[in-house]
Amino acid sequence: MTSIVVGAGVMGLATAWHLAGAGEAVTLLERGPIPNPSAASWDSHRLIRALYPGRPGYTRMALDAYAAWDEVWAAAGVRHYANCGSIAFSRAEGDWADGCRAPLDALGAAYELLPPEELARRFPFLIADGIRWGLFMPEGGVLFADRIVATLIDLCRAAGVTLRPDAPVRAVDAEAGTVTLASGETLQADSVVVTAGAWVGGLFPDLAGRLTPYRQLVVYLDPPAEHAAAWAAAPGIIDCGFPDDHWAIPPVGGTRLKIGVGAWKRQADPEADPAVAAGEAKAFRERYRPVLRDLDEYRILEARPCRYIFTEDSRFVLERRGRAWLVSPCSGHGFKFGALIGRAVADGVLGRREAAELTSWAAGHLPAGHLAAEGVRA
Ligand SMILES: Cc1cc2nc3c(=O)[nH]c(=O)nc-3n(C[C@H](O)[C@H](O)[C@H](O)COP(=O)(O)OP(=O)(O)OC[C@H]3O[C@@H](n4cnc5c(N)ncnc54)[C@H](O)[C@@H]3O)c2cc1C
Structure with a gap:
């Protein structure tokens, strides 16, 4: 065939x-x-994370995805996965992180709710005010x-x-x-x-x-020295509890810290030039003002445009x-x-x-x- x-x-x-x-x-x-x-x-x-608010089917698929990657690692003799865990922060009842709990409970998947004091200790780079808890899953993290x-x-x-x-x-x-x-x-x-x-x-x-095709941006940052160790030990940050859909990938396995803002995407013909506009990276980083302490000390290393496609x-x-x-x-x-x-x-x-x-x-x-x-x- x-x-x-x-x-x-x-x-x-x-x-x-x-x-x-x-x-x-x-x-x-x-x-x-x-x-x-x-x-x-x-x-x-x-x-890679099994956090899917109100979507047990995708939670289930994500839990199954690890074994499928294991097949690739076994065939290749190399593992391109940093199992640093994943976390989402809840600020209000019924928000994104809160919605992840029911599918995890229904599927019997393990997670912890980390209280604000622990978040402040483990994530000193974060503005923790207003966070009720962080939903942490030990499985998940970063695929290279x-x-x-x-x-x-x-x-x-x-x-x-x-x-x-x-x-x-x-x-x-x-x-x-x-x-x-x-x-x-x-x-x-x-x-x-x-x-x-x-x-x-x-x-x-x-x-x-x-x-619908969209153009998006991701920004690579060099964190200030006092936060570098905490970032290197951080899990994948899936959601920060604000409507903008902030997510961040820690600098693990020889990579750089990367931040994303779901709300930054704009509809665009994938054949059009996605070039980064003057000042765009700085404006993008500015969206992290309510999320990160000492934001101005994060040096912008690279802003990378990309294209992807969404269903409604x-x-x-x-x-x-x-x-x-x-x-x-x-x-x-x-x-x-x-x-x-x-x-x-x-x-x-x-x-x-x-x-x-x-x-x-x-x-x-x-x-x-x-x-x-x-x-x-x-
Ligand atoms: C900013 C950003 C962040 C993301 N974060 C995550 C994340 O954290 N976790 C996660 O799971 N997913 C994430 N995704 C989504 C993930 O990257 C995509 O879902 C996935 O890579 C899509 O893979 P693909 O093979 O379908 O498409 P692509 O990787 O886009 O591959 C499509 C390929 O088809 C080729 N092609 C197109 N048209 C033709 C043609 N006519 N003839 C021949 N070749 C053609 C293209 O050149 C391209 O190489 C993210 C995506 C973006 C952009």
Whole structure:
């Protein structure tokens, strides 16, 4: 059997690796270089956490994601994961962090609520006033995304995947199982998996109402010396309890401190230049004024623009169309599922899982009766 995978981000690479491992002849087409630095998957790190307010399906998937990454580490002989834990801060009843508790309780996953005194001691860089507690999970932390992508490329090569950089796909005929490259070349396969990230709308224009591409920024900082040790020992900070959706990744495993602001994203054509505007990095850092002490002493090292794609409710799209599989699991939280979704899509292509079940699973819907604690890790 033959498969074509369009897009060499984490989803395409993981899918191609699993398909090749099952004996499929796989061709992976990428519009740019492999790896492509403009893919959402290419950055120093991404957070992995099972904190999902009101979404037990994604909590469940995140708990399952660790084992899927373990398969990658075992095959590669290297572990690109810093298990420093994850934390979200609650300021009011019913807020983001508070909403994470019910799914964790339902799934029997372990967590602690750290009181403000302990937060002040462990996180001296934080303005802890107004925080009720911090929800800390020992499992979770940082996935070294660019190292993972590089490793998956190696694994794909070793598994016999044909990697074709600089091969932009112009059109996909889902029923025929053909793809047409910008060069005019046409390829045909038993199945075509489209993992085109923010650019997927160019191949399936009917998705325009369901999937919206955004331009975002992340900023790398050098913390002041007095906070450096606390930052180096910090967990992944998933939510700070303000509407702006502040998150931060500690400088672990040779990486730099990175801050994010969900509310900074703006709708943008993924083909448009995402360049950083003058003064943008400073304005971005300023959003952390209510979060971090001594903010002005954090030196800006780099501001990096990126592109990603969202559904309105942040649920993932994974659906079968004829011989094609449309795989768009992003909404700013897809990386952690890369290994798990790659395996699941391969299982779909190989007929081991039903398309409708995969669609529902990827959208974060738990099968009925699945809220038992059995098999839950963490
Ligand atoms: C700022 C930011 C922070 C994030 N934080 C987290 C986090 O903490 N935790 C988490 O789990 N997730 C996070 N995410 C989301 C995560 O990075 C993405 O969900 C994931 O990387 C998407 O992978 P992908 O393979 O689907 O897409 P991409 O990595 O974007 O890959 C798509 C690939 O397809 C190629 N392509 C596109 N069109 C074509 C074509 N026509 N022909 C050939 N090739 C094509 C592109 O060049 C690209 O290489 C974050 C994303 C961003 C941007």
